[in-house]
Amino acid sequence: MNFFLVFQNKSFREEFSGGYLWAPKQNKFGQTFHHWNDMRNVSQGDVIFNSYNGQMVSVLIAKDDCKEHERPVGLDELDLWEKDGYMVEAEYINLVSPINYKDHMDSILQLQGEKYAPFNRAGRGNTGYLFRVTAELANFLFEIIERKNGHTKEQFFIHPITDKQVITEVEEGLDSTAVLDNTEKDLIIKARVGHSRFKNALLNKEMKCKICGVSDSRFLVASHIKPWSKSDNQERLDVNNGLLLCPNHDSLFDRGLISFNENGEILISPSLDEATKVFMNIHDFIQIQLTYQQQYYMEWHREKFFTFSLKTL
Numbered sequence: 001m002n003f004f005l006v007f008q009n010k011s012f013r014e015e016f017s018g019g020y021l022w023a024p025k026q027n028k029f030g031q032t033f034h035h036w037n038d039m040r041n042v043s044q045g046d047v048i049f050n051s052y053n054g055q056m057v058s059v060l061i062a063k064d065d066c067k068e069h070e071r072p073v074g075l076d077e078l079d080l081w082e083k084d085g086y087m088v089e090a091e092y093i094n095l096v097s098p099i100n101y102k103d104h105m106d107s108i109l110q111l112q113g114e115k116y117a118p119f120n121r122a123g124r125g126n127t128g129y130l131f132r133v134t135a136e137l138a139n140f141l142f143e144i145i146e147r148k149n150g151h152t153k154e155q156f157f158i159h160p161i162t163d164k165q166v167i168t169e170v171e172e173g174l175d176s177t178a179v180l181d182n183t184e185k186d187l188i189i190k191a192r193v194g195h196s197r198f199k200n201a202l203l204n205k206e207m208k209c210k211i212c213g214v215s216d217s218r219f220l221v222a223s224h225i226k227p228w229s230k231s232d233n234q235e236r237l238d239v240n241n242g243l244l245l246c247p248n249h250d251s252l253f254d255r256g257l258i259s260f261n262e263n264g265e266i267l268i269s270p271s272l273d274e275a276t277k278v279f280m281n282i283h284d285f286i287q288i289q290l291t292y293q294q295q296y297y298m299e300w301h302r303e304k305f306f307t308f309s310l311k312t313l
């Protein structure tokens with residue numbers, strides 16, 4: 001596994017929302033640079049620390065090996081580079097507390113390598129895009145991230161899977177059963193791909209359980225407010241139709257045993273006894289903030305799901 005640091009100052013917003021890294025092959029004078037060419041060394045599972053205005057605001061994991069790719073549409077407006085380039089699809093993990101590289105510069109300078117290192121001797125970022133990070137520097141950065149944000153190093157050593165891999169997995173899994181026709185297969189594939197994108201989009205937006213604040217992404221569930229089975233395709237992928245919840249709170253919400261009124265105050269099914277409420281970590285005074293768009297879906301959940309479950313008591 002390799003580690004890198006990318007300076008994303010001009011392109012951060014576009015690359016973040018598109019979920020990728022991109023660099024041109026050469027500038028308009030035909031010159032190439034190691035900080036662009038090094039993109040070719042990024043492989044699936046590699047970790048890339050970013051720098052945006054002097055701070056690490058997210059950590060990226062490469063979803064796939066680098067490939068040749070034209071300048072994405074999102075970067076066209078900036079019109080800074082030539083069209084031919086390299087792209088790495090990446091999962092962005094946001095840091096709630098950004099890390100100031102300056103605060104740790106002495107150690108960083110000691111631990112970074114000699115060749116193609118991100119910072120110069122004066123502690124300023126080198127001019128360019130992608131730089132190499134030694135394993136020693138990566139370990140140091142992981143320690144700071146854990147101290148400030150609670151993410152452990154192991155959380156970044158995952159292999160996020162691409163849409164293509166999800167499709168392959170589903171197809172291989174389905175072949176063994178071989179009872180589904182193509183339409184059904186298609187539906188399942190769409191659901192799986194959509195769901196992984198849906199969770200990523202929601203993670204970037206909310207980052208922790210809406211109710212209790214659990215932030216370890218391994219335990220967070222992207223719950224649909226209006227259930228998947230009742231939603232149309234647009235609603236299924238609409239990030240506003242999502243709540244990020246921990247497993248306990250998801251299981252309550254998904255069964256319609258809790259919901260929220262128009263002020264975001266919790267509604268709890270009377271079928272839950274006091275002990276269950278304590279163990280499941282809910283109480284009558286919980287209130288969450290809902291956007292106007294989330295309210296639309298929550299009304300459905302409340303009226304059709306929560307109230308309905310009351311009637312069947």
Ligand SMILES: [Zn+2]
Nearest residue numbers: 209212246249
């Ligand atoms: Zn929770």
